Amino acid sequence: MSATWCWEVQRRWMLANLGLALTLSVVFLLAPGALYSQQSETTVSVDARKMQELFDRIDELEASQKQLRERVAQLEKAQSVAQAVPAGSASGAAGSSSAPGGLQIAESSSKADAPKAEPPPTGQAEQSGGTGEPEHMDVSHTALNIRGFGDFGFYGGNQKGQTSSFSLGQTNLFITSTLSERVRFLTEMVFEVHQDNAFQTDLERVLLEGSLSDYLKVSGGRYHTAIGYYNTAYHHSTWFQTATERPYIFEYEDEGGILPIHMVGVQASGQIPSGKLGLHYVAEVGNGRTSNPVAEPVQNYVDENGHKAFNVAFFARPDAVPGLQTGFSVYRDVLSAPASPRITETITDVYAVLTRPRFEWLNEALMIRHTPAGGHDYVTPAFYTQISNRFGSYRPYLRYQYINASSNEPIFPQVGLRTGPSVGLRFDATESVALKLQYDYTFLRRTGPIDGKSCVQLSMCAPSAVAMQVDFKF
Amino acid sequence: MRVWLRTVGFLVVVGATLALPREQRAQAAPSLSERRVNPDHTLAIVVNRKNPIDNLSFNELRKIFLGERNHWSNGHRIAIAMLDYGPERRTVLRLIYRMDEASYQDALLRGMFRGDVFVAPKTLASPTILRKFVFNAPGAIGYLRLRDVNETVKVVRIDGLSPEDKGYRLQIDEPLDTKGSE
Numbered sequence: 001m002s003a004t005w006c007w008e009v010q011r012r013w014m015l016a017n018l019g020l021a022l023t024l025s026v027v028f029l030l031a032p033g034a035l036y037s038q039q040s041e042t043t044v045s046v047d048a049r050k051m052q053e054l055f056d057r058i059d060e061l062e063a064s065q066k067q068l069r070e071r072v073a074q075l076e077k078a079q080s081v082a083q084a085v086p087a088g089s090a091s092g093a094a095g096s097s098s099a100p101g102g103l104q105i106a107e108s109s110s111k112a113d114a115p116k117a118e119p120p121p122t123g124q125a126e127q128s129g130g131t132g133e134p135e136h137m138d139v140s141h142t143a144l145n146i147r148g149f150g151d152f153g154f155y156g157g158n159q160k161g162q163t164s165s166f167s168l169g170q171t172n173l174f175i176t177s178t179l180s181e182r183v184r185f186l187t188e189m190v191f192e193v194h195q196d197n198a199f200q201t202d203l204e205r206v207l208l209e210g211s212l213s214d215y216l217k218v219s220g221g222r223y224h225t226a227i228g229y230y231n232t233a234y235h236h237s238t239w240f241q242t243a244t245e246r247p248y249i250f251e252y253e254d255e256g257g258i259l260p261i262h263m264v265g266v267q268a269s270g271q272i273p274s275g276k277l278g279l280h281y282v283a284e285v286g287n288g289r290t291s292n293p294v295a296e297p298v299q300n301y302v303d304e305n306g307h308k309a310f311n312v313a314f315f316a317r318p319d320a321v322p323g324l325q326t327g328f329s330v331y332r333d334v335l336s337a338p339a340s341p342r343i344t345e346t347i348t349d350v351y352a353v354l355t356r357p358r359f360e361w362l363n364e365a366l367m368i369r370h371t372p373a374g375g376h377d378y379v380t381p382a383f384y385t386q387i388s389n390r391f392g393s394y395r396p397y398l399r400y401q402y403i404n405a406s407s408n409e410p411i412f413p414q415v416g417l418r419t420g421p422s423v424g425l426r427f428d429a430t431e432s433v434a435l436k437l438q439y440d441y442t443f444l445r446r447t448g449p450i451d452g453k454s455c456v457q458l459s460m461c462a463p464s465a466v467a468m469q470v471d472f473k474f
Numbered sequence: 475m476r477v478w479l480r481t482v483g484f485l486v487v488v489g490a491t492l493a494l495p496r497e498q499r500a501q502a503a504p505s506l507s508e509r510r511v512n513p514d515h516t517l518a519i520v521v522n523r524k525n526p527i528d529n530l531s532f533n534e535l536r537k538i539f540l541g542e543r544n545h546w547s548n549g550h551r552i553a554i555a556m557l558d559y560g561p562e563r564r565t566v567l568r569l570i571y572r573m574d575e576a577s578y579q580d581a582l583l584r585g586m587f588r589g590d591v592f593v594a595p596k597t598l599a600s601p602t603i604l605r606k607f608v609f610n611a612p613g614a615i616g617y618l619r620l621r622d623v624n625e626t627v628k629v630v631r632i633d634g635l636s637p638e639d640k641g642y643r644l645q646i647d648e649p650l651d652t653k654g655s656e
Binding site: 145147174176178181182184186209211213214217232233235237240317319357431473 | 544545584587592613
């Protein structure tokens with residue numbers, strides 16, 4: 001009884017659902033037809049003019065799309081060439097390169113901006129710009145690569161009147177920019193403090209350099225005169241040098257130095273085809289230095305006389321002895337000191353240095369000859385030797401210096417005899433911070449400030465001096 | 475006694491006969507085995523396909539990477555491409571520069587500061603990007619694992635040896651870092 005009743009219920013339920021399903025199917029089947037009928041009626045109502053307008057509009061869109069495609073193709077081609085140019089120029093120090101981690105401004109290319117798609121091997125010349133890739137300066141591809149160096153320390157000595165002082169050193173912004181494959185700009189912007197405790201800003205180096213080949217690089221601007229080794233190996237930063245200060249004979253002009261450290265002019269340098277001997281040359285012509293003791297030492301804008309200073313240097317880096325560099329230089333100028341006859345200046349330097357990652361031995365000697373017109377020669381000999389070796393993060397060093405100038409020397413009569421050793425220790429605390437501790441003992445034939453400069457941070461100024469210095473790069 | 479002599483003579487003749495083809499095979503076999511290289515552990519020096527250079531001495535290669543030589547014979551400025559990290563970079567630093575990473579960075583900065591290095595090497599993130607860079611830059615030179623080399627770049631022989639040759643010097647001798655590869 002109950003089974004029959006259940007079967008009857010299921011049959012009725014299935015019939016009811018079947019009817020519902022059939023009804024819905026009919027609705028779905030008929031609905032599109034109805035809709036189509038409505039659309040057909042609408043289409044019929046559009047006139048030919050409207051149709052023509054629509055066709056015109058389609059044509060416009062197609063033309064616009066074609067223009068966009070062409071524009072994209074042009075941009076991709078331009079990007080490919082632009083990437084090839086900085087690439088050809090090694091993408092610069094500036095570039096996205098790794099130039100040892102410098103800050104980059106206006107950088108458009110990055111490590112990820114390599115060509116978007118690797119072209120097929122054929123047709124390379126067309127896609128890579130061929131052999132004569134253009135050299136151009138594009139604002140979007142010119143970058144400033146900036147590295148910074150600085151130092152500060154505590155200095156004290158037993159020079160009469162000298163006080164111990166915390167002292168800021170030079171804060172140096174070293175900026176380079178690759179303008180094209182063969183041209184780059186370089187400058188050193190230095191913020192420093194002198195005896196008046198006031199900050200001063202100097203562009204210590206401003207150079208536009210063109211590298212035409214391995215045998216000829218031309219530069220113009222303000223640069224470090226290629227007298228000997230130290231002056232071009234170490235510029236305005238104590239970070240790279242082992243000791244706290246430069247050797248006395250290579251002190252900067254505005255800090256009591258006696259050499260024309262800077263020159264404004266032009267320079268040519270390069271390799272000399274010499275095989276494994278590794279010969280190089282440098283030739284420079286410039287304004288030389290002023291002979292007016294109260295004027296700016298470097299003649300940045302006007303030369304006090306028409307005679308130009310020139311300097312030639314030759315050096316060798318033989319393959320047989322890695323790290324060895326030996327060479328000489330000759331500098332010549334005419335000075336027009338006030339109330340004095342013209343003085344011919346000749347500076348001859350000879351050096352041999354061995355610099356390796358661990359070991360360093362610098363030896364340099366020079367002779368400064370001043371010959372007043374109608375007078376006799378004043379010859380000032382000077383030398384320094386410095387040796388150091390790195391043990392892990394520690395680098396102890398020893399330096400000995402000597403200079404002996406006549407009391408009647410017409411250009412730097414205050415120097416006299418100064419000689420003595422320096423001993424110190426450099427500790428590289430991190431990759432970017434180094435601590436230095438140095439003691440100087442100096443025999444002075446006469447004591448007193450050099451050219452009225454303070455003894456702070458000056459080497460060979462006080463009979464006995466201590467320096468503690470923190471160097472850093474950023 | 476004669477039996478012994480005959481036996482020894484027979485063995486000598488048989489041995490010599492068998493030894494000859496074996497020696498000949500031995501001459502042929504080394505050349506096959508010598509050319510068996512692991513493309514994962516061999517670094518190829520690659521340049522742009524238009525660069526006429528085919529061979530560099532190891533000393534020349536070192537001077538190029540150190541920035542002591544800056545131009546190719548066709549006048550193009552040399553553009554050095556370095557990978558950002560990985561065993562390839564460490565191998566190049568160790569074998570060509572003979573420096574560790576810190577010394578390399580210091581030497582590079584020092585060279586830039588002194589003017590010895592005109593432009594710094596370009597650092598690229600992956601072998602693919604480096605390969606594309608070399609393809610696009612006429613003066614480019616870089617390095618790739620042999621397996622990453624394709625026909626878009628040109629492989630330069632070092633001291634007359636190609637990467638497939640026995641005695642080729644640029645071999646990665648550390649566990650491979652897959653991050654630096656494709």
